[in-house]
Amino acid sequence: MSFLLLLVVLTFSKCKKSSDEAAPFNAPSTNDTTISAVTSSGTKTLDVSKASSDGGFSYKVYNDLGAVSDNTQNPTASTVRIFENGKELGPAHSAHADIRTLGKGRFSHWSSSLYFSSSDNTDPRTNGRTYTYTTSAGTVAPVLPPAITTPAPTGIIGYAMVDGTTTGGVNGQTVVVTTLAALKTAVESSAPMVIKVSGKITGTGFLNVKSNKTIQGVKGSSLEGVGLMVYGTSNIIIQNMTIRNVVSYSNIIIKEGAHHVWVDHCDLSSDRNHGWDYYDGLLDVGKRADYVSLSWNRLHDNHIPMLIGFGDENTDDIGHLRVTVYDNYFYNVSERQPGTRFGYMHVFNNYMLNGDGYAIGASMGATVRVDNNYFENQHIGLFTQYNAKPGYISGASTNIFKNCGADMVSTPASTWVPAYEYKSALIPAANVPAVVTAGAGATLNL
Incomplete structure (x- = not known):
């Protein structure tokens, strides 16, 4: 016993x-x-x-x-x-x-x-x-979910902080500008500078933004008809700017080897009443630009809001165009949310509403990781079958597609994920519409 x-x-x-x-x-x-x-x-x-x-x-x-x-x-x-x-x-x-x-x-x-x-x-x-x-096996009164609140703006996430940092005009002089002439003088200065844009400034064409600049829109300010071009320069922050109706140029364009650029909490728009050729895009990156983060922006009322990689012929973009696109709100657009070529793009927590064409496109060997995005009323959500060659997409299963047409992806899923930490910043895909619509755009009190 x-x-x-x-x-x-x-x-x-x-x-x-x-x-x-x-x-x-x-x-x-x-x-x-x-x-x-x-x-x-x-x-x-x-x-x-x-x-x-x-x-x-x-x-x-x-x-x-x-x-x-x-x-x-x-x-x-x-x-x-x-x-x-x-x-x-x-x-x-x-x-x-x-x-x-x-x-x-x-x-x-x-x-x-x-x-x-x-x-x-x-x-x-x-x-x-x-x-x-x-600890009871009986019936339990449900606990209501907490109200969704907008996260406070935090530091830069993604490629703008890889292989260097993006600090803008920190430690430089702070100036307040209220006219186009004053804004042009400030952004084209060779000195580090924090530039506060106040009131409504109108004009045409674009301004060349030199290195080591922070350009911030004061609450209620706007830039009408004038774009910002980051052409071969670096260490630039553009934040809280409302830019509308720039003819022949993109509202913000980053190109010609520009690097370490952060565009955050901007409201960028035109209209879709003038045809596809009257306005260009809203926020474009190309021509060997690199280490860029685009966050918390509203891009709306435009046919082609975001392009990363300008042409199939630009094979010198290979090895560049590392761009992080997160927490942006695209609505009332046709396609390019974004459209991509050649580079490595990480697209997460974006809300894409009412797109007539495709939402995210990957072509010419572009490698795109999509995490926790919310697609709604899109003709095509994910698209690789355009331009001369397709690109590659990963992470599709983490996204929500509501009232969208079938994806058109002709390549196997990529295994690429960005090396930087971002998972702590992910919003559950189901919460993206509420969080992003509340927080994106020129919502900062600067």
Whole structure:
């Protein structure tokens, strides 16, 4: 009898949870996740900001949840239920290997710790959602999702901070300009400068922006009929500018080897009443330009808002045109959101609404990574079958396509991803319309 009891004890001591090793309980350190009670609904809130990665899609919370946990003797003992923005996750009691490799809301309350995954395998520490739990097996009142708020503008993300930095006119003189002549003098100066554009300035043509400049629109300002050209210069920030109705030129154009340029929170537009040839694009990058980030801009009422790579013949663009396009709002346009050639472009968290042609195009060997974009009312979402040769696209499954025609992609999915960190800045694709429409454009109080 004693031998049989010993055998039973040894057998349980070697048990695994659904073929995965039972995780040992570790006493929480001062850096471990904490849990705070929510008394009004009988639920408790998980403070996931300090959860630790358990590998793959799994995240671990060290805490006693106030209920019996699953264990080797009873692998379904826990009555803990987990909710993400009020919607219940599951299945519970999942194998830890499945939580890591499959995720999609699977969780396990095991050895006084919680191992869980978000519903879409995003990082619960940064996806902006509320996670709650109850220890009751009964009915739980749903927790309403938090209101979506616009993230505060942060530092530059992406290629403008690769192989160098983009600081604009920092440490230079700050000037306020109210006339076209004053603006021209300031942007064409050889000195570092922060240029504040105030009021409505009108004219025609374009201004050449020299290196080491920050150009910022004061609230309510606009530049009418005049474009900004970044031609072979570097270290430039253009921010909070409203630029309209530039004839024959793009509103902002970055070309001829220009590098380390950031265009952020601008409102760029023309109209679609004059045909395709009257206005050019709104924000274009080409001719060996490199290390560019384009963020939080509104591009609207134009046929061809964003082009990266100007012509099939520009093979000297190979090895250049590294551009990050994120959190932009394209609407009432025809195509090019963006259209690309030759380079490496990372396009994430953009909202593309009401496009008559294609939204994102990749041609002439361009390699485009698309993450968490929201396409709505687009004739074609992703397109490679135009120009002399197709390009390559990756990340298509992370995007949402609402009321869009079929993609036209003729090449295998690329495996390329940018080397810089960006995942902490990703917005869940479903939230992109609300967040981007609230925050994009000349919305800064500068």
